[in-house]
Amino acid sequence: MNLKPLGDRVIVRPKEGEETLPSGIVLPDTAKEKPQEGEVLAAGRGEWHDDELVPLEVEPGDIVIFSKYGGTEITVEGEDVLILSARDLLAVVDKK
Amino acid sequence: MNLKPLGDRVIVRPKEGEETLPSGIVLPDTAKEKPQEGEVLAAGRGEWHDDELVPLEVEPGDIVIFSKYGGTEITVEGEDVLILSARDLLAVVDKK
Amino acid sequence: MNLKPLGDRVIVRPKEGEETLPSGIVLPDTAKEKPQEGEVLAAGRGEWHDDELVPLEVEPGDIVIFSKYGGTEITVEGEDVLILSARDLLAVVDKK
Amino acid sequence: MNLKPLGDRVIVRPKEGEETLPSGIVLPDTAKEKPQEGEVLAAGRGEWHDDELVPLEVEPGDIVIFSKYGGTEITVEGEDVLILSARDLLAVVDKK
Amino acid sequence: MNLKPLGDRVIVRPKEGEETLPSGIVLPDTAKEKPQEGEVLAAGRGEWHDDELVPLEVEPGDIVIFSKYGGTEITVEGEDVLILSARDLLAVVDKK
Amino acid sequence: MNLKPLGDRVIVRPKEGEETLPSGIVLPDTAKEKPQEGEVLAAGRGEWHDDELVPLEVEPGDIVIFSKYGGTEITVEGEDVLILSARDLLAVVDKK
Amino acid sequence: MNLKPLGDRVIVRPKEGEETLPSGIVLPDTAKEKPQEGEVLAAGRGEWHDDELVPLEVEPGDIVIFSKYGGTEITVEGEDVLILSARDLLAVVDKK
Numbered sequence: 117m118n119l120k121p122l123g124d125r126v127i128v129r130p131k132e133g134e135e136t137l138p139s140g141i142v143l144p145d146t147a148k149e150k151p152q153e154g155e156v157l158a159a160g161r162g163e164w165h166d167d168e169l170v171p172l173e174v175e176p177g178d179i180v181i182f183s184k185y186g187g188t189e190i191t192v193e194g195e196d197v198l199i200l201s202a203r204d205l206l207a208v209v210d211k212k
Numbered sequence: 213m214n215l216k217p218l219g220d221r222v223i224v225r226p227k228e229g230e231e232t233l234p235s236g237i238v239l240p241d242t243a244k245e246k247p248q249e250g251e252v253l254a255a256g257r258g259e260w261h262d263d264e265l266v267p268l269e270v271e272p273g274d275i276v277i278f279s280k281y282g283g284t285e286i287t288v289e290g291e292d293v294l295i296l297s298a299r300d301l302l303a304v305v306d307k308k
Numbered sequence: 309m310n311l312k313p314l315g316d317r318v319i320v321r322p323k324e325g326e327e328t329l330p331s332g333i334v335l336p337d338t339a340k341e342k343p344q345e346g347e348v349l350a351a352g353r354g355e356w357h358d359d360e361l362v363p364l365e366v367e368p369g370d371i372v373i374f375s376k377y378g379g380t381e382i383t384v385e386g387e388d389v390l391i392l393s394a395r396d397l398l399a400v401v402d403k404k
Numbered sequence: 405m406n407l408k409p410l411g412d413r414v415i416v417r418p419k420e421g422e423e424t425l426p427s428g429i430v431l432p433d434t435a436k437e438k439p440q441e442g443e444v445l446a447a448g449r450g451e452w453h454d455d456e457l458v459p460l461e462v463e464p465g466d467i468v469i470f471s472k473y474g475g476t477e478i479t480v481e482g483e484d485v486l487i488l489s490a491r492d493l494l495a496v497v498d499k500k
Numbered sequence: 501m502n503l504k505p506l507g508d509r510v511i512v513r514p515k516e517g518e519e520t521l522p523s524g525i526v527l528p529d530t531a532k533e534k535p536q537e538g539e540v541l542a543a544g545r546g547e548w549h550d551d552e553l554v555p556l557e558v559e560p561g562d563i564v565i566f567s568k569y570g571g572t573e574i575t576v577e578g579e580d581v582l583i584l585s586a587r588d589l590l591a592v593v594d595k596k
Numbered sequence: 597m598n599l600k601p602l603g604d605r606v607i608v609r610p611k612e613g614e615e616t617l618p619s620g621i622v623l624p625d626t627a628k629e630k631p632q633e634g635e636v637l638a639a640g641r642g643e644w645h646d647d648e649l650v651p652l653e654v655e656p657g658d659i660v661i662f663s664k665y666g667g668t669e670i671t672v673e674g675e676d677v678l679i680l681s682a683r684d685l686l687a688v689v690d691k692k
Numbered sequence: 693m694n695l696k697p698l699g700d701r702v703i704v705r706p707k708e709g710e711e712t713l714p715s716g717i718v719l720p721d722t723a724k725e726k727p728q729e730g731e732v733l734a735a736g737r738g739e740w741h742d743d744e745l746v747p748l749e750v751e752p753g754d755i756v757i758f759s760k761y762g763g764t765e766i767t768v769e770g771e772d773v774l775i776l777s778a779r780d781l782l783a784v785v786d787k788k
Contacts, residue, residue, distance in 0.1 A: 118786045119757070122749050125782055151284045151295075158783075167744040168263040173218050181215070181295065183284060188727045188759060188782060199727075199757065199782045206221060206284060206295045207254075210214045247380045247391075264359040269314050277311070277391065279380060302317055302380060302391045303350075306310045343476045343487075360455040365410050373407070373487065375476060398413055398476060398487045399446075402406045439572045439583075456551040461506050469503070469583065471572060494509055494572060494583045495542075498502045535668045535679075552647040557602050565599070565670060565679065590605055590668060590679045591638075594598045631764045631775075648743040653698050661695070661775065663764060686701060686764060686775045687734075690694045 117157050119192055124163035124202040126174060128182060129195060130154040151206065152184050154198070163202055172202045179209040213253050215288055220259035220298040222270060224278060225291060226250040247302065248280050250294070259298055268298045275305040309349050311384055316355035316394040318366060320374060321387060322346040343398065344376050346390070355394055364394045371401040405445050407480055412451035412490040414462060416470060417483060418442040439494065440472050442486070451490055460490045467497040501541050503576055508547035508586040510558060512566060513579060514538040535590065536568050538582070547586055556586045563593040597637050599672055604643035604682040606654060608662060609675060610634040631686065632664050634678070643682055652682045659689040693733050695768055700739035700778040702750060704758060705771060706730040727782065728760050730774070739778055748778045755785040 121127050131153045156178040162171045174180060187200035217223050227249045252274045258267045270276060283296035313319050323345050348370045354363045366372060379392035409415050419441050444466040450459045462468060475488035505511050515537050540562045546555045558564060571584035601607050611633050636658040642651045654660060667680035697703050707729045732754040738747045750756060763776035 119783045120786050121783045122756075122781050123779075127783065151286050161749070164741045164746075165260045166263040167742040167746075169746075170260075170263075170265075173257070180218075181284075181286060188757075190727050190757060203219075205218050207215045207217045207223065210216050247382050261356045262359040266356075266359075266361075269353070276314075277380075277382060299315075301314050303311045303313045303319065306312050343478050357452045358455040362452075362455075362457075365449070372410075373476075373478060395411075397410050399407045399409045399415065402408050439574050453548045454551040458548075458551075458553075461545070468506075469572075469574060491507075493506050495503045495505045495511065498504050535670050549644045550647040554649075557641070564602075565668075567668060587603075589602050591599045591601045591607065594600050631766050645740045646743040650740075650743075650745075653737070660698075661764075661766060683699075685698050687695045687697045687703065690696050 117192060119158060121158055121160040121199060123160050124172065125160045125199055126156050126172065126180075126202055126205065127158040127192075128154040128180065128187075128198045128200060129157055130184075130198055151181055153179060153181055155179055157197060160202070174202070174205060174208055178211075180205050181207045181209075213288065215254060217254055217256040217295060219256050220268065221256045221295055222252050222268065222276075222298055222301065223254040223288075224250040224276065224283075224294045224296060225253055226280075226294055247277055249275065249277055251275055253293060256298070270298070270301060270304055274307075276301050277303045277305075309384065311350060313350055313352040313391060315352050316364065317352045317391055318348050318364065318372075318394055318397065319350040319384075320346040320372065320379075320390045320392060321349055322376075322390055343373055345371060345373055347371055349389060352394070366394070366397060366400055370403075372397050373399045373401075405480065407446060409446055409448040409487060411448050412460065413448045413487055414444050414460065414468075414490055414493065415446040415480075416442040416468065416475075416486045416488060417445055418472075418486055439469055441467060441469055443467055445485060448490070462490070462493060462496055466499075468493050469495045469497075501576065503542060505542055505544040505583060507544050508556065509544045509583055510540050510556065510564075510586055510589065511542040511576075512538040512564065512571075512582045512584060513541055514568075514582055535565055537563060537565055539563055541581060544586070558586070558589060558592055562595075564589050565591045565593075597672065599638060601638055601640040601679060603640050604652065605640045605679055606636050606652065606660075606682055606685065607638040607672075608634040608660065608667075608678045608680060609637055610664075610678055631661055633659060633661055635659055637677060640682070654682070654685060654688055658691075660685050661687045661689075693768065695734060697734055697736040697775060699736050700748065701736045701775055702732050702748065702756075702778055702781065703734040703768075704730040704756065704763075704774045704776060705733055706760075706774055727757055729755060729757055731755055733773060736778070750778070750781060750784055754787075756781050757783045757785075 119127060156174050156176050159172050159175055162169045183204045183206060186204055187198040189198055215223060252270050252272050255268050255271055258265045278296060279300045279302060282300055283294040285294055311319060348366050348368050351364050351367055354361045375396045375398060378396055379390040381390055407415060444462050444464050447460050447463055450457045471492045471494060474492055475486040477486055503511060540558050540560050543556050543559055546553045567588045567590060570588055571582040573582055599607060636654050636656050639652050639655055642649045663684045663686060666684055667678040669678055695703060732750050732752050735748050735751055738745045758776060759780045759782060762780055763774040765774055
């Protein structure tokens with residue numbers, strides 16, 4: 117992917133709709149905050165805490181659960197992706 | 213559980229409804245902030261105070277009282293769980 | 309009590325209604341912010357100021373005046389108690 | 405007085421109504437922010453600026469002008485008093 | 501004046517109405533933020549930036565332009581004055 | 597000019613209406629945030645970042661583009677000028 | 693360009709409408725936050741994190757995706773450009 121997120125942002129390829137995902141996680145369509153599962157395609161350089169730049173907890177290839185609220189939808193090379201702040205990422209699927 | 217919460221988030225398996233719980237705690241259905249009891253299944257790496265990352269006060273296995281407001285419901289391996297910020301945890305049941 | 313408040317929270321056993329309390333303090337039912345008197349049953353580890361964790365000013369056994377707004381009601385071992393932030397405590401009755 | 409205010413709070417005995425006070429100050433009943441004159445009965449340990457606890461600028465016996473907004477009314481030993489944040493104190497009458 | 505402002509507050513004696521002032525400044529009655537000219541009668545000890553107390557930029561005798569919004573009107577020794585935060589002061593007339 | 601702005605404020609002499617300015621910049625009358633061009637007549641001592649006072653990026657004589665929102669209009673020595681915060685300045689025309 | 697953005701602001705020449713851009717990115721007209729692609733023409737000196745001034749992540753010539761919300765439109769030398777905060781930049785197209 118030739119797009120680099122800025123700041124604490126990540127680019128995520130979402131998996132849409134309610135279904136049992138390979139990870140065994142079901143995300144209800146009706147949830148207030150619309151949780152979603154997706155794959156991190158690219159990650160920004162980090163988030164600032166005071167004057168410290170702290171690298172993000174996720175990296176490309178991670179499968180994440182995120183809150184859809186606040187993300188921005190764009191289409192890159194034919195794929196629908198989301199740019200969102202790392203603050204909107206809720207959890208990451210452990211790599212075995 | 214193969215889900216790791218990010219930042220100051222925790223994953224909690226809630227106990228629903230008004231009943232006297234084994235811990236002797238009753239949580240009214242009618243309460244404004246909807247307190248709930250549940251078990252911590254996983255905990256994020258901590259919360260930031262200025263540029264210090266401080267580990268959370270709870271760990272997997274803890275029984276906690278939390279405010280339902282703000283949590284995100286998902287289903288993992290057939291179980292309904294909540295992802296919520298550690299700021300929404302009110303108290304923890306002491307381990308004897 | 310087998311419940312430990314988290315962060316800057318305290319658990320308080322409130323005294324309800326308008327009456328002259330043993331401490332000589334009257335709390336009007338009609339007050340905008342609903343002040344109340346109660347006894348601290350348990351106190352969290354403290355509050356953060358920048359990256360310093362500062363112990364709370366109150367401890368179990370203290371009689372406090374607090375603002376009811378924002379507290380969460382639960383029932384523990386048959387007793388109605390409130391979990392509230394130390395920021396909602398207004399004053400403490402001096403121990404003689 | 406056997407009540408100790410917590411944090412940056414003070415307990416003040418207000419003087420009610422529009423009148424020329426001994427200090428020569430008139431406080432209009434119609435003012436938007438309802439300024440009032442009163443005597444400080446007790447003062448909390450201070451206010452936090454970052455991780456520094458700074459003692460309050462007032463002490464018991466001081467006559468202060470304060471903004472009524474935000475204070476909590478209680479009755480202590482037969483006297484109507486207010487608990488309010490030191491931020492709501494506007495000015496203090498100089499001691500000669 | 502026997503009133504000492506607290507914190508970053510100042511006491512100002514305002515000049516009311518639209519007129520060409522001796523300083524050559526006209527303040528329109530219709531302005532959204534209602535700028536006013538007045539004389540500083542007393543100044544608080546300063547304003548906090550983090551844990552540093554910084555003295556105010558104005559002192560008694562200064563002629564200032566201020567935003568009327570947020571000030572509190574009181575009458576001291578027969579004079580109508582305003583107590584306002586130094587943040588509401590916009591400019592000071594240079595002393596020649 | 598005998599007015600000194602306080603804090604991070606600047607005094608600007610605006611150029612009104614939509615026209616092609618000598619700098620070649622056109623500012624539409626219809627823009628949501630109403631950008632304007634003007635000349636800085638005076639600048640405050642700086643803006644605070646934590647406990648550091650940082651001098652402003654502009655000085656008297658600079659031609660600036662600013663957001664009209666939030667400024668206060670006054671008339672000084674027959675000229676209509678604006679007092680606004682340096683945060684409302686968007687750009688400065690390079691001096692050749 | 694003879695305009696220098698102030699603070700954390702950048703000047704961007706936007707590409708309007710929904711189309712497949714040379715970079716292969718499609719930005720839907722209907723998106724809630726109206727993402728757009730454009731070229732950075734000039735960049736401010738940086739953004740403050742506490743008392744540290746941190747240079748921006750982008751420089752003139754960069755192709756960026758940005759959120760249109762909050763930008764200010766002006767016309768410079770016949771070109772429609774936007775002045776916006778670096779916080780509104782979402783991602784940058786990698787230079788090969």
